Amino acid sequence: xxxxxxxxxxxxxxxxxxxxSENIYALNGVDLTVRKGEFLxxxxxxxxxxxxxxxxxxxxxxADGGKIEVLGMNVAEGKNSLEIRKHVGIVFQNPDNQMVAxxxxxxxxxxxxxxxxxxxxxxxxxxxxxKAVGMEKYRTSTPSRLSGGQKQRIAIxxxxxxxxxxxxxxxxxxxLDPKGRREVxxxxxRLNQEEGMTVILITHFMEEALLADRTVVMNRGEIVLSxxxxxxxxxxxxxxxxxxxxxxxxxxxNTLNENGMNVKNVLRAEELAxxxxxxxxxxxxxxxxxxxxxDFAIKSDHEFDIDIKNLSFTYSRKSAFATxxxxxxxLHIDEGEFFGIIGxxxxxxxxxxxxxxxxxxxxxxxxxxxxxxxxKGQPQPVSPSITIGSYDLTQxxxxxxxxxxxxxxxxxxxxxxxFAESVFSDVEFGLKxxxxxxxxxxxxxxxxxxxxxxxxxxxxxxxxSPFDLSGGQKRxxxxxxxxxxxxxILILDEPAAGLDPLGKKEICALLHKLHEEWCRTVIIVSxxxxxxxxxxxxxxxxxxxxxxxxxxxxxxxxxxxxxRALGLDVPLTSVICEELSRFDININCNCTVKDFTDKVLxxxxxxxx
Amino acid sequence: xxxxxxxxxxxxxxxxxxxxxxxxxxLALIAYIVAxxxxxxxxxxxxxxxxxxxxxxxxxxxxxxxxxxxxxxxxLLIFTAILNLFFHGGEHxxxxxxxxxxxxxxxxxxxxFVFRLFFxxxxxxxxxxxxxxxxxxxxxxxxxxxxxxxxxxxxxxxLIMSIALRFIPTLIDETNRIISAQKARGADFESGNIFKRIxxxxxxxxxxxxxxxxxxxxxxxxxDARCYSGSKNRTKYKKLKLSWRDLIITLLFAxxxxxxxxxxxxxxxxxxxxxxxxxLS
Numbered sequence: 011x012x013x014x015x016x017x018x019x020x021x022x023x024x025x026x027x028x029x030x031s032e033n034i035y036a037l038n039g040v041d042l043t044v045r046k047g048e049f050l051x052x053x054x055x056x057x058x059x060x061x062x063x064x065x066x067x068x069x070x071x072x073a074d075g076g077k078i079e080v081l082g083m084n085v086a087e088g089k090n091s092l093e094i095r096k097h098v099g100i101v102f103q104n105p106d107n108q109m110v111a112x113x114x115x116x117x118x119x120x121x122x123x124x125x126x127x128x129x130x131x132x133x134x135x136x137x138x139x140x141k142a143v144g145m146e147k148y149r150t151s152t153p154s155r156l157s158g159g160q161k162q163r164i165a166i167x168x169x170x171x172x173x174x175x176x177x178x179x180x181x182x183x184x185x186l187d188p189k190g191r192r193e194v195x196x197x198x199x200r201l202n203q204e205e206g207m208t209v210i211l212i213t214h215f216m217e218e219a220l221l222a223d224r225t226v227v228m229n230r231g232e233i234v235l236s237x238x239x240x241x242x243x244x245x246x247x248x249x250x251x252x253x254x255x256x257x258x259x260x261x262x263x264n265t266l267n268e269n270g271m272n273v274k275n276v277l278r279a280e281e282l283a284x285x286x287x288x289x290x291x292x293x294x295x296x297x298x299x300x301x302x303x304x305d306f307a308i309k310s311d312h313e314f315d316i317d318i319k320n321l322s323f324t325y326s327r328k329s330a331f332a333t334x335x336x337x338x339x340x341l342h343i344d345e346g347e348f349f350g351i352i353g354x355x356x357x358x359x360x361x362x363x364x365x366x367x368x369x370x371x372x373x374x375x376x377x378x379x380x381x382x383x384x385x386k387g388q389p390q391p392v393s394p395s396i397t398i399g400s401y402d403l404t405q406x407x408x409x410x411x412x413x414x415x416x417x418x419x420x421x422x423x424x425x426x427x428x429f430a431e432s433v434f435s436d437v438e439f440g441l442k443x444x445x446x447x448x449x450x451x452x453x454x455x456x457x458x459x460x461x462x463x464x465x466x467x468x469x470x471x472x473x474x475s476p477f478d479l480s481g482g483q484k485r486x487x488x489x490x491x492x493x494x495x496x497x498x499i500l501i502l503d504e505p506a507a508g509l510d511p512l513g514k515k516e517i518c519a520l521l522h523k524l525h526e527e528w529c530r531t532v533i534i535v536s537x538x539x540x541x542x543x544x545x546x547x548x549x550x551x552x553x554x555x556x557x558x559x560x561x562x563x564x565x566x567x568x569x570x571x572x573x574r575a576l577g578l579d580v581p582l583t584s585v586i587c588e589e590l591s592r593f594d595i596n597i598n599c600n601c602t603v604k605d606f607t608d609k610v611l612x613x614x615x616x617x618x619x
Numbered sequence: 620x621x622x623x624x625x626x627x628x629x630x631x632x633x634x635x636x637x638x639x640x641x642x643x644x645x646l647a648l649i650a651y652i653v654a655x656x657x658x659x660x661x662x663x664x665x666x667x668x669x670x671x672x673x674x675x676x677x678x679x680x681x682x683x684x685x686x687x688x689x690x691x692x693x694x695l696l697i698f699t700a701i702l703n704l705f706f707h708g709g710e711h712x713x714x715x716x717x718x719x720x721x722x723x724x725x726x727x728x729x730x731x732f733v734f735r736l737f738f739x740x741x742x743x744x745x746x747x748x749x750x751x752x753x754x755x756x757x758x759x760x761x762x763x764x765x766x767x768x769x770x771x772x773x774x775x776x777x778l779i780m781s782i783a784l785r786f787i788p789t790l791i792d793e794t795n796r797i798i799s800a801q802k803a804r805g806a807d808f809e810s811g812n813i814f815k816r817i818x819x820x821x822x823x824x825x826x827x828x829x830x831x832x833x834x835x836x837x838x839x840x841x842x843d844a845r846c847y848s849g850s851k852n853r854t855k856y857k858k859l860k861l862s863w864r865d866l867i868i869t870l871l872f873a874x875x876x877x878x879x880x881x882x883x884x885x886x887x888x889x890x891x892x893x894x895x896x897x898x899l900s
């Protein structure tokens with residue numbers, strides 16, 4: 011085992027600053043060694059220097075000070091750079107931006123071609139690399155038709171084909187849905203365990219960081235904590251100071267222990283359930299049930315309900331590529347709900363929400379629509395209908411413009427839609443489009459209040475270019491640009507995607523504030539079941555174009571098996587509840603962390619045993 | 620607005636023509652175009668038609684798809700045809716209105732001209748219908764290889780083309796997304812005069828450009844990380860291989876050119892009366 015002890019990467023007091031901001035160090039005196047065969051995870055808030063670290067390893071960036079050695083070679087010496095890149099493969103965040111070819115095998119071949127490998131050997135490497143990521147069936151496919159997780163696995167294969175010893179993943183899972191993320195992480199774990207590859211996993215997801223042998227926490231360009239994941243997550247309060255969150259499970263354990271229980275500090279739901287059961291047992295409780303959960307109650311005037319009936323939709327109907335995106339959806343959303351839409355990428359969620367503000371119009375509302383004559387003896391075909399408040403979306407005469415002002419829509423990664431020269435004019439864009447007769451003062455007032463609503467300082471940002479803001483701020487500006495018309499319904503597609511844990515928390519808080527003060531109904535599309543469980547009054551599960559189930563989170567997730575059968579996750583709390591029920595302990599919570607811990611403590615306190 | 624996710628007009632079936640080497644198809648197209656322009660009479664034109672028909676039959680592409688490509692040049696075709704018809708001189712006057720005079724020769728020439736252009740478009744359409752853009756790029760790269768001798772950056776050009784092809788669907792998706800997002804914020808792309816419409820595009824164009832630059836930067840990093848350092852010491856995985864199909868195609872098009880040349884010379888010996896009537900001056 012002497013080999014394992016070999017240090018494969020060595021950082022000594024490395025400093026780095028980006029050109030243009032020389033006095034702000036992205037890395038400030040970093041010391042780090044990585045052993046051969048190690049699985050290292052790096053966590054840290056946005057801008058903590060994680061990605062800079064990755065790019066320094068293979069010389070994409072050059073350090074200002076200190077020394078970096080990879081496999082005994084000094085990265086600073088120019089002649090080493092190609093040799094180092096052969097041994098260090100990096101997979102980046104966006105799978106789309108890493109592919110050079112329109113056919114999978116050509117793309118995987120790109121790396122080996124660059125280093126002058128023989129043709130036959132390249133063929134063997136493609137086969138091996140695609141097999142290693144489980145994509146051998148897709149050798150001649152087109153990347154643009156693959157899912158995010160599949161694309162990212164191709165990107166990994168492309169890096170593997172060069173046969174690196176070190177694999178660096180720079181937030182490679184940030185843009186994927188849970189399924190894609192699982193696929194990628196499994197591949198990485200296998201490579202580490204079976205091929206003995208050294209892995210450096212840079213991530214926002216605390217749950218992923220747990221898989222590593224060792225975790226390093228970065229804050230403002232410095233390494234502030236280092237140790238096994240268990241050691242790291244014991245320092246809960248410290249992590250929060252570094253703008254990070256605890257994994258949810260650690261949060262639950264802490265709450266339980268603060269209230270008199272003695273639960274082991276574990277990282278898996280099953281182990282936690284065992285530990286809770288042991289706690290109960292030592293108190294003589296071997297059978298327990300908490301009272302039925304109370305769901306969020308909503309107060310509603312039902313003036314702006316959404317009602318969808320028989321909604322089906324087919325893309326490129328007349329071509330050879332026709333795909334049915336929606337099949338017979340019936341859905342009713344009450345005014346006042348915080349509604350969730352759950353489903354995989356490609357399940358039809360986006361198509362569904364685009365119907366709600368008539369970005370996709372119902373066929374009857376199209377200008378060219380004519381009623382089809384029905385042959386005798388055949389039943390009248392059912393036509394889809396949508397009503398939103400007083401808007402009837404089946405009518406050609408429906409005022410679609412004011413509908414769009416009333417139903418605000420925030421797309422995925424809305425910051426990529428910013429375009430104006432100042433924050434002010436970007437936010438006012440929508441307002442000016444919808445309401446032509448506003449006075450200058452009225453516009454200014456509306457823009458000011460919406461910028462303040464999203465938690466930014468109006469006077470500070472209004473004249474700035476939106477492109478000079480940080481990622482989280484950009485997203486806030488983009489949301490401000492939608493809520494400036496004070497929509498009654500706000501729809502958000504993956505509002506927290508790609509943000510760091512703190513950013514996610516802040517966005518969720520913002521949505522609740524919006525829900526309470528401005529928009530009666532909030533609808534979010536999300537992959538994150540915990541996010542749905544924590545926030546939503548009800549949620550619909552969309553799978554393969556159908557609305558499979560629509561219920562409160564507690565009912566939805568009580569049947570964990572059927573959710574998993576659809577390839578979806580189950581929130582942590584309901585996993586623990588499931589495990590607990592094996593010990594005859596039935597906790598009926600509404601799936602939020604708070605309710606779960608309250609119920610567990612209630613049982614533990616013996617009140618309802 | 621941009622509903623078509625697929626680009627180019629590749630028609631996905633398996634056929635003799637689909638399977639043959641893109642280089643040979645490109646060369647065959649060039650030969651075919653040369654033959655069309657060498658053709659000096661209807662007989663030569665006719666064998667061009669015979670050859671392209673054979674190719675279409677063996678490509679298993681429906682005739683409709685081939686003919687649809689004419690749409691792109693229909694206006695040009697009609698416009699030049701009319702000019703030719705009215706202003707091409709000749710000996711046998713058929714009708715005249717003021718300065719407009721129509722001669723028999725003009726009619727014959729116009730028909731000849733229209734057919735020639737028509738066949739030309741059919742041939743090129745057949746190539747793009749049976750060859751994927753990727754194959755075309757590979758073929759062009761391979762055909763241009765001799766230019767490396769004069770330091771022409773063949774490999775770089777091919778890489779640029781292949782990356783461009785790779786990003787077309789991505790950028791179309793992105794454009795659609797941005798259009799939807801701005802529409803949701805009340806942007807109106809469908810009404811107003813031309814200036815208003817151009818102004819309406821700005822909120823789409825700027826985010827699109829910014830994202831394209833961001834993508835380019837990330838792609839550059841990813842290529843660097845995958846050891847890209849120009850065409851030096853680079854090998855190529857994909858090699859195009861010739862097969863018996865390509866031999867047949869080569870023979871067919873070689874005989875086409877020979878046939879056209881022979882018919883140009885000896886046309887007057889075949890049905891001399893007819894030839895005299897449809898002869899181009």
